[in-house]
Amino acid sequence: MGKRIYIFMIMALLYLPVAIVIIYSFNASKSGAVWTGFTLDWYSAAARDGRLIDSLLMSLEIAFFTCIISCVLGTMGAVGAARMRPRAKQAASLFMYISLIIPEIILGVALLMFFSVLNVRYGVMTMVLSHTTFCVPYVFIMVSIRLRAVDPSFIEAARDLGAKPFKAFASITLPIIMPAIASGALISMAMSLDDVVISSLVSGPQSVTLPMRIYSMLRLGVTPEINALSTVLVFVMFMLVGLLQFVQAGRRSERAAKKEARNA
Amino acid sequence: MAWLKRNIAGLPAFLWMAVLVGIPLIYIIVLSFLTRNPDGTVGFVFTLANYDRITDPVTVSIFMDSFGAALLTSACALLIGYPFAYFVSRLDKKLRFYVLVFLMIAFWTSSLIRTYGWIIILQTNGVLSGLFERLGFIKEPARFMYSYPSVIAVTTYMFLPFMILPVYNAVEKIDPTLYEASYDLGAGKVKTFAKITLPLSSSGIAGGVTLVFVPSVGLYFISDLIGGARTMLLGSLIKNQMDSARNWPFGAALSVVMLGLVGLFVVFYLSLAKDNGEGLF
Numbered sequence: 001m002g003k004r005i006y007i008f009m010i011m012a013l014l015y016l017p018v019a020i021v022i023i024y025s026f027n028a029s030k031s032g033a034v035w036t037g038f039t040l041d042w043y044s045a046a047a048r049d050g051r052l053i054d055s056l057l058m059s060l061e062i063a064f065f066t067c068i069i070s071c072v073l074g075t076m077g078a079v080g081a082a083r084m085r086p087r088a089k090q091a092a093s094l095f096m097y098i099s100l101i102i103p104e105i106i107l108g109v110a111l112l113m114f115f116s117v118l119n120v121r122y123g124v125m126t127m128v129l130s131h132t133t134f135c136v137p138y139v140f141i142m143v144s145i146r147l148r149a150v151d152p153s154f155i156e157a158a159r160d161l162g163a164k165p166f167k168a169f170a171s172i173t174l175p176i177i178m179p180a181i182a183s184g185a186l187i188s189m190a191m192s193l194d195d196v197v198i199s200s201l202v203s204g205p206q207s208v209t210l211p212m213r214i215y216s217m218l219r220l221g222v223t224p225e226i227n228a229l230s231t232v233l234v235f236v237m238f239m240l241v242g243l244l245q246f247v248q249a250g251r252r253s254e255r256a257a258k259k260e261a262r263n264a
Numbered sequence: 265m266a267w268l269k270r271n272i273a274g275l276p277a278f279l280w281m282a283v284l285v286g287i288p289l290i291y292i293i294v295l296s297f298l299t300r301n302p303d304g305t306v307g308f309v310f311t312l313a314n315y316d317r318i319t320d321p322v323t324v325s326i327f328m329d330s331f332g333a334a335l336l337t338s339a340c341a342l343l344i345g346y347p348f349a350y351f352v353s354r355l356d357k358k359l360r361f362y363v364l365v366f367l368m369i370a371f372w373t374s375s376l377i378r379t380y381g382w383i384i385i386l387q388t389n390g391v392l393s394g395l396f397e398r399l400g401f402i403k404e405p406a407r408f409m410y411s412y413p414s415v416i417a418v419t420t421y422m423f424l425p426f427m428i429l430p431v432y433n434a435v436e437k438i439d440p441t442l443y444e445a446s447y448d449l450g451a452g453k454v455k456t457f458a459k460i461t462l463p464l465s466s467s468g469i470a471g472g473v474t475l476v477f478v479p480s481v482g483l484y485f486i487s488d489l490i491g492g493a494r495t496m497l498l499g500s501l502i503k504n505q506m507d508s509a510r511n512w513p514f515g516a517a518l519s520v521v522m523l524g525l526v527g528l529f530v531v532f533y534l535s536l537a538k539d540n541g542e543g544l545f
Binding site for chain 2: 003004006007010011013014015016017018019020021024034073074076077078079080081083084085088092095096099101102103104105106107109110111112113114117129130132133136137140187190193194196197201211214215218219222226230233234237238240241242244245
């Protein structure tokens with residue numbers, strides 16, 4: 001029983017700050033923790049704020065391009081790595097893992113310096129380039145793990161039956177790795193929508209994404225509009241992640257079924 | 265030609281990463297040996313002054329504080345996360361699934377917004393202060409922010425799932441017949457834990473510690489928002505060099521040293537572990 005209480009308490013603690021943000025987005029009082037009544041004013045205030053809407057649209061635009069480019073590159077990388085000679089493959093995966101654990105601030109600093117020496121104009125493009133750079137390794141790793149489930153004899157059979165390599169890939173490999181690509185897409189989108197550290201380094205003065213806007217508002221103090229906006233962002237993320245869990249739950253039950261079939 | 269045919273599919277991704285990770289990292293190493301012109305631009309004159317400045321007591325203490333904070337965060341996350349992961353692995357299948365799903369959702373929820381939630385809780389006249397006042401612990405509105413412990417607490421909170429997931433993956437894989445054998449041979453609960461569970465989950469611990477440690481060294485918005493100006497950590501120092509102080513070569517040198525130290529740490533920990541965090545996905 002004590003174990004369950006412990007699990008419950010930690011879970012409650014994990015959700016506490018999010019719950020607080022959501023609850024206070026409906027609080028009529030402008031400041032402090034005192035509940036003075038229910039209101040939707042902060043939502044309409046946030047919706048009327050043109051700069052916030054611009055930031056939201058910019059975030060969505062960046063997330064959209066990041067998601068597509070990361071998925072294409074990450075998937076091609078994983079499929080390509082699987083075809084490489086063992087040592088090249090090992091080096092390639094190691095490189096992806098290393099990119100994954102470089103602290104955000106350092107990747108941001110390195111990219112900023114690099115863009116500056118190339119004289120690239122900062123803006124949506126530099127942010128898409130940077131976001132894609134930290135998303136590709138995630139897609140790569142997820143697809144690589146999934147690729148291990150592809151039985152090479154199926155591909156051989158398809159080739160024996162006269163399928164061209166691309167046809168064999170599209171009709172055998174692709175359906176199997178599709179859930180991993182979908183998960184990678186959702187994670188890329190979630191990470192792009194969430195990023196503050198790298199964006200604020202490589203954005204330039206004109207381009208402000210939603211998390212950057214929220215961050216600069218937070219530094220000036222807490223206002224209920226941020227709660228309203230955050231609540232909207234949280235729900236978008238919940239939907240993305242909920243969808244992701246749905247995709248992965250399917251995968252998990254599939255794996256469990258396979259395990260049972262083997263044991264039987 | 266055969267080489268190209270074999271590697272063509274992977275080429276775009278690895279070229280992309282080489283150009284946008286490899287070259288920039290090499291460039292910051294170069295930049296860290298250059299000088300800063302009085303107008304804030306970079307002068308192409310070789311110097312070691314940036315590294316010399318890192319040995320300055322103020323900078324050294326920022327390094328110590330940041331790595332200390334990251335170690336403390338990892339330790340706290342381990343103390344809280346290990347029992348959690350262990351207990352979850354003992355739950356029945358259905359409940360375990362829901363706990364893991366909700367853990368993942370919390371994990372992917374915007375860290376900025378979760379930090380903001382803590383600000384509402386910890387600020388002067390905040391939720392915690394109000395609660396304590398009502399309970400009679402304090403008489404006047406109090407503030408629980410702008411201190412070192414509050415930064416550690418919120419960072420631990422933020423990275424807890426990074427600890428829980430690898431540990432869970434390791435604990436879950438332990439063959440239950442080993443426990444039975446241990447009990448049959450007369451070992452108690454504590455002994456079984458020390459001789460079976462702990463050694464067999466060491467790869468999960470090493471993976472979790474790495475995943476918590478690395479991002480908490482470089483994190484800057486938690487220390488900035490929760491710690492305020494009083495707690496200057498490495499992330500904020502580097503960020504300052506990039507914008508307000510505009511000393512890019514010094515910022516580059518700080519990044520190089522930080523990356524080197526983090527790299528050493530990761531190599532050390534991952535040599536203890538075979539699980540490289542794959543469990544996160």
